[in-house]
Amino acid sequence: MSIYLDHAATTPLSERAFEAMKPYFCDVFGNPNSQHVFGRDAAKAVGEARQTIASLIGAKTGEVYFTSCGTEADNWAIKGAAMQYRDKGKHLITTQIEHPAVYTTCKQLEKLGFEVTYLPVDNEGFVSCEDFEKAIRDDTILASVMFANNEIGTVEPIKQLAEIAHRHGVIFHTDAVQATGAIRYDVKELGVDMLSMSAHKFYGPKGVGALYLRNGLKMEKFITGGEQERAHRGGTTNTPGVVGLAEALKEALETLEEDNAHIRSMRDHFVEGVLNEIDDIYFNGAKDFSKRLPNNANFSFRFIEGESILFSLDLAGISASSGSACSSGSLEPSRTLLAIGVPVGTAHGSIRFTFGKHNTMQEVDYTLDQLVRIVGRLRAMSPLYNKH
Amino acid sequence: MYNQKVMDVFANPQHMGEVENYNAIGTVGNEVCGDIMQITMRINDDGIIEDAKFKTFGCAAAVASSSTATGMIIGKTIEEALQLTNKQVIEELEGLPPQKIHCSVLAEDAIRAAIENYEQNRAKK
């Protein structure tokens, strides 16, 4: 048995997206920037994909730019705006719980002379609008707050934050990589200036993302090169990729309500089961599920360590993800979990389960049984656990 | 990331728990680093380790290292046990990923700490 519960890491490509992409590998292979018929056919597909995405998120066609992934969209948004407006100020605002795509980008900008405020969050992962407004200075040029957190699923008050930013003349970017395909939004209604998304998080292909850039917002180039993406981003466009992105987003939004209902019912059942059957745990992230991604459950199991839980789950055929980066060789526990106040030792024992539309309730029940067994076994082995 | 041997030992660790009436206990590591290893032993008057057991908070490599190291010292003398190195533990496990070598060092340290504890207890008597 193989059960995939790591949909925040990536999702399988949907059949529909796959079918939509197929013609653009071997048949319609032209460079969309070429002036001949091969190029024009590819350019037509790219243009349609752009139009589809724009209409799905409430943008104008010309406001959607393709990138090679969510990380690139985040890099471009932040570095591009920082460089463009550096004469106006050197201060940026972001949060302590951003994905490394944003966080390490800000760290790099600090080395280049920018000052960055990393806003704390409360114990459920929420950024406070008051803190945000207080952090704004005369020289603040850009704020970047993630739409939904990838580890604990907390959904931030983006609309309010963008409004506050604009009241003070600050450009607002949101990393919507986890939110897109799970939450319906309209960029104009949200009021953001820039928004990043990544296809592989909503059953699209890997290696393709998009940045929404509000018309009128000037941005320094990030990937310098040719005149692609209306001279904003060099590099030959990934035609099958952007076609796949558009189709996947279209499908995700067409079936959003029913998919979410299914995903949410599995997640809720799982969370309830875990909390009923296992003691000494923290349920991390928003307790109000209307402000939490429907697919996300994150627990810290006291007295045991995350990798051994994860590895035991793996042996039982269950693929989840560790809340600590320990498994990648670093001993730093998750920055997000520390920011919400999980003690360092306990943060090591954290696991994220993210459900997807192909999971079944039977899989959830099996996972629950296995998890109870595994936690019991590892606790019996733990020198920190003294209950018998 | 792990070889079959490490996975097998992790799935079925031996000598897990606490020795009854132990007269040696060593605990090393800390929760912040993500690894804690405790080894208990019963050492007889001839200095032979009659029994040894481990408890570990840590990753699969830490569990496999403690299980293996514990097994390697049962029936040995204190002197022999003190000669056990983390390299021998790694050999017994047929290799550990580079970033997990410290787990085998922790096992070596836990054994030393337990024997030290035994000798301190004896000196007090």
Ligand SMILES: Cc1ncc(COP(=O)(O)O)c(C=O)c1O
């Ligand atoms: C919140 C968030 N931002 C950015 C990224 C990076 O996206 P990509 O994998 O497309 O580079 C991810 C995914 O890992 C994410 O979860």
